[in-house]
Amino acid sequence: MADPTPAPTTAPSTPPDLGARFDRVRRANLATVLALVHVDGPASRSALTQATGLNRSTIAALVGELVELGLVVESDPVGSNKVGRPSPVVTPSARVVALTVNPEIDAVTVGVVGLDGAVQHRVRRETADVPTASDAARVAAAVIADLRAETLASDVRVVGVGVAVPGLVDATGGVVRLAPHLGWVDEPFAAVLASATGLPTDAANDASLGAIAEGRFGAGRGVGDLVFLNGGASGVGGGVLLDGRPMTGVGGYAGEIGHTLVNSSGRVCHCGAVGCLETEVGQARLLAVTGLDRGQADRLDAALAGAEPGSPVAVEVRRQIDFLAVALRGVVNAFNPELIVLGGFLGSLHAADPDRLAERVRSQSLPGARDGVRLVRAALGADRLTIGAAELAFASVLADPASAARAS
């Protein structure tokens, strides 16, 4: 059954070390504890003991090490109203921060997010034109330099930079393969930004990061399997969480559900295919039919909700809901998720007629999968991408608190 002589030219298929060594246990436990307080918020040591199943003494040692690493802070509990010796509360340190960058067609947004999950700052620098990759990198680097020099306290530790890109991003290296609305092709954005800032930098698709953000801190808290679909001005993006982990695919491009077929006789999409979800469902049409400006997307909810039956608005909403349902049929059948989270104008569509959407999805999808799924609107607003990008930057610290913290 085995290949007796594996070709020496190809890299060995097995990773360098599969075996669980001992420091691995420690690492895994440190990571578990840190992830717990990071995602679920401050917790007492006794709560951590319960949650992990580890011994009191072990938790004490682990928390002690995390404190020494400067990643968490212990504080006296305030009136817990419980019998027994009070247990110190472990809080992720707000002095450990991630920086985030989000290039858009008319601006570059930079954020500062603490390990406690709080968005500490957000700076939006508008650009005259659609920024090129080097424009965006320059603007981001300048804002970051400003922030580090003036705004951030000297004892704040920056663990890295996370970039949320509205386009296709290679998993390793953070190369933007294609960002149609920015006009970027094969831009090594993460590398450029890393050398400009001197900070470890990683980039990923914005909707994938949105899925992580919603899954950990938003509408999908505690949900293992969810699909996030976002309707933005530029199109429909998607991200998938399976068992709590982001689905990346082999190159990091996975999750592009916006380009599933929903209409065989539909229009040709900019991607070259016909009848993608993205071509049949769009914010622009909703704005047009409601008479809103491009900048008034935040009023979409009210405009859609107030539509009279039979009106052009109602007809268009219904049309888009029905196409969305076709895409979601495929999602339900393929992923069998616990939850589908809809953001942006897809959230508005859902809010406009949740029952119709749910009924249409249910009637088209298979038994089993259709019974377990819930459809909800996204919970995080403007902070979503900032939080998601920060999670990207925090990933190495959360995976290996000891060495990552020491390295920075």
Next chain:
Amino acid sequence: MADPTPAPTTAPSTPPDLGARFDRVRRANLATVLALVHVDGPASRSALTQATGLNRSTIAALVGELVELGLVVESDPVGSNKVGRPSPVVTPSARVVALTVNPEIDAVTVGVVGLDGAVQHRVRRETADVPTASDAARVAAAVIADLRAETLASDVRVVGVGVAVPGLVDATGGVVRLAPHLGWVDEPFAAVLASATGLPTDAANDASLGAIAEGRFGAGRGVGDLVFLNGGASGVGGGVLLDGRPMTGVGGYAGEIGHTLVNSSGRVCHCGAVGCLETEVGQARLLAVTGLDRGQADRLDAALAGAEPGSPVAVEVRRQIDFLAVALRGVVNAFNPELIVLGGFLGSLHAADPDRLAERVRSQSLPGARDGVRLVRAALGADRLTIGAAELAFASVLADPASAARAS
């Protein structure tokens, strides 16, 4: 950020113990070593040392324990032609077996598969009619009793039964939610078979098990992210492997790619939706157009290959290839797999015109994802479901060799 008072009614979201204890390390290492020899075949102890990165002495201890548990056998190597002291070869024991059951519309097939991956026996018991669930369970239990009494040696250890069902199966409990072609609805097949045989029994969708089989032993050896699509007499099934692990979804129903939309003006599928891949692409039509009988599916390859351009056969092949390409577009965009494996008549379609299929998929899918994907035909033949079902039964042993082996 945290919920200070989690509702006591809901089950705690965290599993009983997240913390890595010590026996976990041992377990993980035992599992790693066993999985290595199980999937990649016999390996010398020194090869295991290299593959795992563990110490020689550690590997010796681990292999020793696996030998004591009766899961592997050590043997002297035959002429390795290498300098240095020869390293004993570790082989998974063929005396540890899994039983497999595969109910079909006209038969029930039972198999015996060794931990070494070899299919030792296969018994196909034809049924007069489409078997009900209790029919199938009775037949399977009878065959299993026969096998254990007569065919299997007394020192053979049966670890469990794996069932491959052509339908939707609940992940926990092995309840067949819906098997349209068998006419089964909500049948607790695994539980019935477990009580009839006294063996731990688990069931899963046949295409999902096919994906596991192809991924570990077939066309997808060594591939982490793959999608398997199988074209059978009864329809199109699918299974997905992500990072080497089967994608189950929250209820175990994931992977039903046969019901993605490929034609908005298509026929109504038995699932209730319109224009599913399964309705536009089918073995029956191919057999009809080639003038073959239902039982002659094995001659499909030759019939399709020999079609003259413009002939009805060629036209139908082209039509089905084009619809298949639409479904694969969605697969590529959503999963970004390294490999797409096509089995059954979908493999025949692929073989009939691989270039057209590849071109059609490529032209419709997104950059990035489309560049990394390969399309291949399935490698395993009739053994695929037997091997896949056996993997299901072996799962507990592979995950925790020590306790699972002791339990049986």
Next chain:
DNA sequence: GTGCGTTTGTTGCGAGTACGAACATATCCG
């Protein structure tokens, strides 16, 4: 306010596992 029960932090000890070094052994090669 004082004592009791309860809960949890703290400390020291013990168990289990993997690593590393030194030695033993088996092969190939000249």
Next chain:
DNA sequence: CGGATATGTTCGTACTCGCAACAAACGCAC
């Protein structure tokens, strides 16, 4: 037949977690 090489074997060490005993801090009852 001896040297070089690679690997099995053995033993001591380091590390981490669990456990038990003790100490500390809180609520509660009187």
